[in-house]
Amino acid sequence: VTADGPHGDRFARSRLIEGWDQDRLAAATVVIAGVGALGNEAAKNLVLAGVGRLILCDPDTVAGSNLSRTVLFTPDDVGRPKTEAAAAALRRLAPGARIDPRPADLASAVGLGELADADLVLGCLDRLRSRMQLLGRCSLVDAPLVDGGTRPWGGEVRLRLSADEPCYACALTPHQRGADDLPWSCAEPAEGDTGPAPAAIGSTALIASWITIAALRTMLGSPPAYRLLAVDGLTGRTAPVDLGRDPSCPHHHPIEGPVERTGVGRDDTVGALLAALPEGAEPLLWSGFPIPVRCRNCGAYDEHPGDRELTNGAVRPVGPQSVCPRCATLLRQRFSQRLRDADQGRSLSALGVAPQEILSVRMPEGGYQWHRLT
């Protein structure tokens, strides 16, 4: 971000704040998961503060009902991917900022390597399942995460900064935490996940302000003291909530050991990845991809169940059922995480693999290696 434009140093006032470091913010990359109401507001705040690069991740397109709560969208944006509409508006607000739109589901849009390299991850999601998936992926690579959630008249802010600290999933039941254990397309709604909760615009702006402060302070090297903050616009009470560490919470075990670089990217084929790995190695994806199923009625194979990549780069969800291409019998979709079950000629991206993903690879002699895609 260029500080000095034709109108002078746009950050002159910010620099007066004790502990502010404009260069540090300009060099930072923030991943924003969710570009709805909260993500709009938070992204706007971060580029105005001079954060150098934002990776925006959201699979949805702008709907008319978004326009009452989204500062970055205009009526002309209805139908466009949210990430692209937001990127255009953010570039107008802060011409020097690098905005990288990723119109896909989190796990397909942003690889673990990118999460590991980011200075901060910001969660602006409105569903428990998405929030659990984001927490799980950040925990795997120990990426600092600031997560905001809104309620009709208030909301919550949650910080996950280190694997040693209690996290907000420690306070959930195993069933709630398990919302992401299944491939997301066939997971049932988790207990307590009744869909996006509506929030008044003031709540969105309020929680976005809180997560902006938490994000900036974390990037400037002095994060806030709390890890869970409850904000209630009706009582006026805003207070930290103590979290206890649940020993059975799975989000405290980052991947260990060296991460190998395969030299293979997501646009390469499954076969190219297998050829780059040691003989007999078994690469695994983090979530299942659909595999060919034989029709029990006519015996035909559905060879390409769920070709997931759409023309705009978005990834289409694959349902638990597919239809026989020959006789139209309803087939139960099967999923696998073993890349050896996939067609070797398919690209990794068509299977939903993100750029710079880190894959776990089971070795023939036992044990695992970590391999990062380029």
Ligand SMILES: [Zn+2]
């Ligand atoms: Zn935990």
Ligand SMILES: [Zn+2]
């Ligand atoms: Zn059939």
